[in-house]
Amino acid sequence: MIQLIPALKGLARGDENGGVDLITLENFPTEAVFAGTDYVFRHAGAILRHGYASAALTKGDQGGGRTGGDGGGGGSGKARRNVVRENVRRALVLFDMARLMRSGRYKRAVILGASWRYAAAARLAGIEDVAGYGSRLQTLFLNDGLIPDGRSIRHLHAQRLGCAAILLDRLGLALEGAPELVLPPEAAALAAAPYAHLPRPWTAVAVGSADPNRVWPADRMAAVLDRLHGAGRTTQFIVATQAEAPLVQGVIRACRTARPLPLIGQPLREVMGLLAACDMAFCTDSGIMNVAASLGVPTHALFGTVQPYAYWSCLHPIVSRAGVRPDVGVSVIDLDEVLGHFVTQGILPG
Numbered sequence: 001m002i003q004l005i006p007a008l009k010g011l012a013r014g015d016e017n018g019g020v021d022l023i024t025l026e027n028f029p030t031e032a033v034f035a036g037t038d039y040v041f042r043h044a045g046a047i048l049r050h051g052y053a054s055a056a057l058t059k060g061d062q063g064g065g066r067t068g069g070d071g072g073g074g075g076s077g078k079a080r081r082n083v084v085r086e087n088v089r090r091a092l093v094l095f096d097m098a099r100l101m102r103s104g105r106y107k108r109a110v111i112l113g114a115s116w117r118y119a120a121a122a123r124l125a126g127i128e129d130v131a132g133y134g135s136r137l138q139t140l141f142l143n144d145g146l147i148p149d150g151r152s153i154r155h156l157h158a159q160r161l162g163c164a165a166i167l168l169d170r171l172g173l174a175l176e177g178a179p180e181l182v183l184p185p186e187a188a189a190l191a192a193a194p195y196a197h198l199p200r201p202w203t204a205v206a207v208g209s210a211d212p213n214r215v216w217p218a219d220r221m222a223a224v225l226d227r228l229h230g231a232g233r234t235t236q237f238i239v240a241t242q243a244e245a246p247l248v249q250g251v252i253r254a255c256r257t258a259r260p261l262p263l264i265g266q267p268l269r270e271v272m273g274l275l276a277a278c279d280m281a282f283c284t285d286s287g288i289m290n291v292a293a294s295l296g297v298p299t300h301a302l303f304g305t306v307q308p309y310a311y312w313s314c315l316h317p318i319v320s321r322a323g324v325r326p327d328v329g330v331s332v333i334d335l336d337e338v339l340g341h342f343v344t345q346g347i348l349p350g
Contacts, residue, residue, distance in 0.1 A: 001024065001028055001030075001033070002033065002179055002181065002287075002290040002291065002294050003160045003161055003179050003290060003309070003311065004112050004160060004161065004164055004179070005177075005179040005180065005181075005294070006161060006164075006175035006176050006177050006178060006179060007112060007161065007164035007165075007167075007168060007175055008020055008022075008039055008040060009039045009175075009176035009177060010168050010173045010174050010175050010176045011110060011168070011173065012038075012039035012040075013039075013173070013176060014171070014172070014173040017041075018038070018039075019038065019039050019040060019041040020039065020040060020041065021040075021041050021042050021043075021104055021106070022034070022040055022042075022043055023097065023100050023101065024043065029268040030043040031043060032267070032268040032269045032272070033181065033268070035269070036182070036184070037182070090117070093117070094117050094120060094121050094124070095121075095124070097117070097118065097121035097125075098121040098122075098124035098125045099125075100125075101121060101122055101124075101125035101127060102124075102125040102126060106125075106127055107127070107128075107129060108127065108129040108130070108131070109122035109125075109127045109129070109130050109131070110130075110131045110132065110167070110171075111130070111131070111132035111133070111138070112132075112133075112160075112163075112164055112167075113132070113133065114132075114133050114135040114136070114138060115138065116136065116137035116138040116140070116141065118132070119132050119138050119140075119141035119142055120141050122141065123141050128143075129143055130142050130143055131143060131167065131170075131171060132167070133163050133167060161175065161179070161309075161311060178311050178312060179290070179293075179294050179311050179312070180294055180295075180296070181272065181291065181294040181295050183272060183273060183276055183295070187269075187272070187273040187276065188273050188274075188276040188277040189277070190273060191270050191271075191272075191273025191274040191276070191277055192273070192274060192277035195235070195237075195261075195274075198235040199234055199235055200235065200279065201232075201233055201235070201279035201280065202235045202236075202237065202277065202278040202279050202280075203228060203233050203235065203236045203237070203278060203279065203280050203281070203282060204236075204237050204239055204274070204275050204278040204280070204281040204282075204283075204288070204292060204297070205221075205225065205236055205237065205238045205239065205260060205281070205282050205283070206238070206239055206240070206281070206282075206283035206284055206286050206288035206289060206292075207221055207238060207240065207244065207247055207248060207251050207284060208240050208241065208243075208244035208247050208248075208284065208286060209284045209285060209286040210286070210287075211285075211305060211329070212329075213304065213305050213326065213327075213328065213329025213330065213331070214284050214285045214286065214302070214304065214305055214329055214330055215247065215284060215329075215330070216284060216302050216330045216331070216333065217331065218247065218250040218251045218253075218254050219254045220335045220338070221251050221254075222251050222252075222253075222254035222255040222256070222258070223254075223335055224282065224335070224338055224339065224342075225251070225255055225258040225260055225282075226255055226256050226257045226258045227339060227342070227348055228258070228282070228342070228347070228348070229255075229257050229258035229259075230257060231347070231348050231349060233280075233347075234258075234259075235261075236258060236259075236260035236261065237260065237261050237263050237274065237278070238251065238252070238260045238261070238262050238263065239263050239266070239271055239274070239275070239288050240262065240263070240264050240265075241264070241265060242264060242265040244264070245262075245264050245265075248262050248264060249262075268291075271288075271291070272291055272295065275288070275291055275292045275295055275297055276295045276296075276297065278292075278297055279297075279298070280297065280298050280299075280300065280347070281293075281297050281298070281299040281300065281301075282300050282301075283299060283300070283301045283302070284301065284302050284330065285301055285302060285303050285304075285305065285306070285330075289301045289315075293309075293311070293312040293314055293315045294312070296312075296314050297314060298314050298316065299312070299314055299315050299316065300316045300318060300341065300342070300345070300347075301315060301316070301317055301318065302318050302330045302333055302338070303317045303318065303319050303324065303330070304319070304320065304324060304325060304326075304328070304329035304330035304331070304332060304333060305324065305325075305326045305329045305330075306324065306326070307324055316341070316345060318333060318337065318338055318341045319333070320332045320333040320334070320337060321337065
């Protein structure tokens with residue numbers, strides 16, 4: 001969703017009321033990310049996660065997006081009953097989405113994703129103007145669809161802003177700016193205060209990702225932290241979710257000299273403040289990477305499943321000499337390649 005901020009701003013600028021409402025997945029921290037913005041009016045609601053997509057709504061002539069997707073199953077006996085229960089659950093989720101959309105009396109829904117369920121829910125809600133990427137079943141529910149001239153939706157979706165740019169162009173709109181997050185001036189100082197005794201420079205580290213192919217081996221991650229520690233970057237914060245705690249502990253155990261401080265399960269607003277106070281971030285391709293780069297923090301990120309994003313000038317991608325390999329991801333990136341990157345960037349001595 002953070003990568004789609006320029007699309008949300010573009011949709012808001014095209015709306016007669018100057019903003020959009022969002023319906024998001026239940027686990028997306030909408031309030032933390034969009035607090036104080038003038039382009040997102042409110043969080044209209046959240047639904048249970050059942051895939052991957054995104055939608056924004058407006059009461060004027062234009063509207064915005066939401067994130068969701070599809071799944072599957074099969075078998076016989078107990079497995080078949082499980083499939084039936086899952087299909088019933090998905091149907092209930094669809095009707096719940098429609099209820100949320102109907103309550104806002106929206107004129108347009110723009111689905112910033114490939115899922116058909118969001119478009120179907122908009123139709124059930126009585127929204128006549130529904131736009132989306134136009135892939136697969138989604139086309140049945142749209143007035144305006146992407147369906148670009150032979151270009152791969154899947155390829156564009158990996159670079160989410162690429163799909164959104166084409167869709168907004170079809171709607172007579174344009175992306176606005178880069179994906180940027182804005183914090184109150186005092187937020188960074190407040191988040192940094194408990195660690196004020198620790199020496200500068202500060203390095204934020206993210207070792208996890210929702211995609212296992214974006215997770216670099218713990219021993220290599222630890223070796224980089226050791227080298228950064230030896231170069232005087234001794235204050236290292238590993239920022240992670242509760243689910244990533246075992247991975248964090250594995251990296252810490254593998255460190256020989258570095259003593260990174262684990263910050264696990266912290267509220268996103270506090271994490272954003274601390275990231276803004278850091279001098280550098282070393283990340284997997286993950287949500288933390290998106291937040292750090294959107295805050296303007298110099299961010300060095302491992303890419304292996306998709307081509308590096310071109311949204312941020314502060315993002316310094318690390319890609320294997322073998323190129324992007326979605327089937328194996330970042331595991332093909334050698335330790336020497338990462339250390340060489342930091343030497344080239346002037347962060348480690350040659």
